[in-house]
Amino acid sequence: MQRAKQGREFRMPGALDGVRVLDCTQIIAGPLAGALLSEMGADVVKVEPLEGEPWRLQAELIPKESRGFLAQNRGKRGLALNFKNEHSEYIRNALFRWADVLVTNYRPGVAAALGVDYESARRVRPDIIYCENTAFGREGPDSDRRGYDIIAQGMSGLATSNPNIQNGLPIWVQFAPADVVTAVAMAWAISAALYHRQRTGEGQAIDTSLLLSSLFLQAGARVAA
Template identity: 40%
Template sequence: MLGDSLSGIRVIDFTQVAAGPVCTQTLADLGADVIKVEAHKGELCRALAPFVEGQSLGFLALNGNKRSVALDLKDPGENAAALELAAGADVVVESFRPGVMQRLGLGYEDIRQRHPGVIYCSVSAYGQDGAWRHKPGVDGVLQAVAGLMSVTGLPDAPPCKVQVPVVDMVTGYFAAIGVLGALARRARTGEGQWIDTSMFASAVSLQQMSFASYFADGMPPARIGSAAPYAAPNEALRCADGWIMIAAYHPSRWEALCSVLECRELVSDARFRELSGRITHRRELVQLLEERMTRRPRREWLERFEAVDIICAPINDYSEVIASQAFAGANLSETISHPIAGELTFPRTPLRAVGEVPRARRPAPLVGEHTGEVLRAAGITCDNEGKEPWQ
């Protein structure tokens, strides 16, 4: 199973909130033993809404398959225990501002001295080098500064962020990819390394095609709503009872769309004959197409479009997504039993081999739930009696 790929790999997780936990949960989903080290009051995400029975859903969603050890990194004895755990691990992942782990004596060099083969991954807003390395950052701020908000939303509307924390997510995935690459390299050379994963760099990389276009012509892309700047029609179009996303810019599909909509005259219209013209005259094109599409309901148009191989899909809300055949066919939900929050449903990991259904994740741990178990197994003596908030 793909979920056993990292069996035997130990990861010490000093991350908080989203980007770092996405990385370590990905590694856990691939079979790594991930030990989350957090403060006795819990990491920051545990305080973020929404809550079920006092438990943060955000934390529960991003920390499955992990064990939790509660340690005060500013306490000398507990700091020493954290260092011992990190020195015995294959991978260490942290998401503090650059310099914080070094001041705590838990930086890359501190651990490398004891374990030269360690793979150490730092996740931060702006990276470990450069003038902005000490600046804080969160998903929305990085969407802004990296340009993503400048291309998201409707023309002449205020800047708009992607509602889901897309920068956090892609940064976590890039960090996990970096760790996997470093593990493969270590298998060949025996050498560890320090991986620098920046939210800013990840957000720019997410816009690779758009930045390539800007480098080519020097024109910052404008906000154009659901449309793709490189093709038309390739956008959301209104029908009688909803919206459909249509990608019918290839010549054969463009002609098929005009046939289905009974507006074949648009194929020979000088404005729309070529792709470049359809992009230039997008506003007029959309208006003409929607005049036809608003005459019939969404379901009828979808059937007609699919019959002639036009790439399209309904614009679904979440209730429609989970009721879809695509969602069921991909087996994308799992129910997890949490000791306090009870039975909860989460999206299942998409990491799988053909024909494989990943095992359900273990629930995200309570604060320090595994402190004694982990420290005893590592032969570490640490007196933090009375600090365990889970009891």
């Protein structure tokens, strides 16, 4: 929230003022989690590939800028970096030292290949809080598969909650509920981990998934049935 005072703008303090977040995420769930942290006062720096993340190209408002991208990345600073460049390690480690929190949403194994996994970050910043979101979790037969909200809806059965049927098949719920709930869960878990670190000095590794969020949304209905 911002208000004007004596002709100058000032920012009301937030619960996460002073917290520094390195946001290495794309599309909806991860970026929205970063936006929520920013709204609570955190300084969020979004890292993108040199060509920008794919969500910029979804229904562009102006070249390489879409409404969805702007909505999910509000309140952040931006940085373009090629993690595969031979000289990127120096910059990456400097960012790890700067950050209190690192957020990623790659498939398991991709973060390690890019050098932004928990172990790489923890070697530089032992008390870092690392939050990783995947489609299907880090373990299990589908852990190495990529996926989006619509796929998690189908695999969890959440799509059947939409009463609209097309050609005898359910239609996905179109406000991306798995993405939105996952974003809230990520921001909530990161906030709890920051409190834990304040009390103990310990960092944490947090694991979230779109599939888990889709199942969570149906918990009441499934138990009641």
